[in-house]
Amino acid sequence: MTLLVTVFAAIISTILWYQKENRKELRLGTLSLMYWGASIMWFVDAIFEYAELHAAYFTPDPMDMLNDLFLGLSVVAFGLIIWLVILLIQDPKKIVRNAILNQ
Amino acid sequence: MACFLVPTTEAIVTTIVEKNVEAHEKKEDKGQTLQKQGKVTFSRKLKWLNTMLWGGAALLAFEHVWHGEVVPFFPFLTAASNPSDAAEMLHEMSTTGVLMAVLVTVVWIGMVAVSNILEKRDTDVLLTNKR
Numbered sequence A: 001m002t003l004l005v006t007v008f009a010a011i012i013s014t015i016l017w018y019q020k021e022n023r024k025e026l027r028l029g030t031l032s033l034m035y036w037g038a039s040i041m042w043f044v045d046a047i048f049e050y051a052e053l054h055a056a057y058f059t060p061d062p063m064d065m066l067n068d069l070f071l072g073l074s075v076v077a078f079g080l081i082i083w084l085v086i087l088l089i090q091d092p093k094k095i096v097r098n099a100i101l102n103q
Numbered sequence B: 001m002a003c004f005l006v007p008t009t010e011a012i013v014t015t016i017v018e019k020n021v022e023a024h025e026k027k028e029d030k031g032q033t034l035q036k037q038g039k040v041t042f043s044r045k046l047k048w049l050n051t052m053l054w055g056g057a058a059l060l061a062f063e064h065v066w067h068g069e070v071v072p073f074f075p076f077l078t079a080a081s082n083p084s085d086a087a088e089m090l091h092e093m094s095t096t097g098v099l100m101a102v103l104v105t106v107v108w109i110g111m112v113a114v115s116n117i118l119e120k121r122d123t124d125v126l127l128t129n130k131r
Helices: A002-019 A028-058 A062-090 A095-101 B005-027 B030-036 B042-066 B083-130
Strands: none
Touching: A002 A028, A002 A062, A028 A062, A028 B042, A028 B083, A062 B042, B005 B042, B005 B083, B042 B083
């Protein structure tokens, strides 16, 4: 479930990167690469788990699934926080800088 | 258990390499020349790999904190506190961790290959138009 949530986050961020004209300013490439990196890593984790559990891998307990969903959403939120921090530090449109200086 | 440490180690190495390549490109003024030709510098391509490795490792580390496998006190990894768990952790690092780092690198090599083909195509079109 964590893998699935992260893959969806990667797909959505890639679509946004493809669509937006200001992709460089918004650092959308960084966000999508980050999610793709995590998705690949969880995919490897899933391969090893499948090798151990076989078909049972696809029928998890509802409680485990709920916990994994909660974890997946938290991971996506954590990724967004990292991206936001990078964006605000690099501040390509100088919005943070101007806001602080004009106070 | 601690599989994210393998991609993290690779990320440290590739970040150092990226900084060196970037400095070398700046020194030779290669970066701007390549950008004018519509090409992507190697340091920028390395940045793609670094973002995938650092981002993936950070999110994976978060998962390990979630499961209580990484703690904010010594020895930081709960599996490192007893020898049998430590052996299991090292086994996981050498299998899952290594495969994670390898697969991310393979995907990056694919991205670089596609980018090189597109750059070559652009150069060919420019040369044909000049003729």
